Amino acid sequence: MSNLWPSLWSGANEIDPFRSIGKEIYDVFNRVTRQLPNLPTALDFGNTAPALNVAETKDAIEVSAEVPGMDEKDVNVTIEGNRLVIAGERKHESEHKEKDWHVTETSYGTFRRSVLLPFEPANNAVEARFEKGMLRMTIKKPAEAIASKRVIEIKPETKPAAETKAQSKAA
Numbered sequence: 001m002s003n004l005w006p007s008l009w010s011g012a013n014e015i016d017p018f019r020s021i022g023k024e025i026y027d028v029f030n031r032v033t034r035q036l037p038n039l040p041t042a043l044d045f046g047n048t049a050p051a052l053n054v055a056e057t058k059d060a061i062e063v064s065a066e067v068p069g070m071d072e073k074d075v076n077v078t079i080e081g082n083r084l085v086i087a088g089e090r091k092h093e094s095e096h097k098e099k100d101w102h103v104t105e106t107s108y109g110t111f112r113r114s115v116l117l118p119f120e121p122a123n124n125a126v127e128a129r130f131e132k133g134m135l136r137m138t139i140k141k142p143a144e145a146i147a148s149k150r151v152i153e154i155k156p157e158t159k160p161a162a163e164t165k166a167q168s169k170a171a
Helices: 017-038 094-098 143-147 161-170
Strands: 052-056 060-066 075-080 083-090 109-116 126-131 134-140
Touching: 052 109, 060 083, 060 109, 075 126, 075 134, 083 134
Parallel strands: none
Antiparallel strands: 052 060, 060 134, 075 083, 083 109, 126 134
């Protein structure tokens, strides 16, 4: 049975370029997935950035970052305008060369994470501390950010004037 759908490529001998591109993509993924077990680790693809938690209280923004195995000297916390920036480096352990490793899932390298703040903090408004592999930062809100919360009234739906006249005539 012949195909009932029209083709952009009318000649029977012409090759459909979308089909050939699709096959090439399929072949590339097959080759890559066959080689994955031979790679040192599947986690080496930029997994050095710490996970972040961001919370807001009445008076502050609280940010925590997971930095296990790192010291405070390996991490920098800066404020760039209204952006909190956490940058650092996880250093590679030297004992890797002395052993035959079977699995290594620890990632190393530099990282940079940033959190956009809804205000620009004052110079003394940011506090950072290490606690059991967690970097905890508290950014105090300026007084105007605390006082700026407003409740917005939600009004009911309004009907167009023509619809309102039609309803009053019908009544």
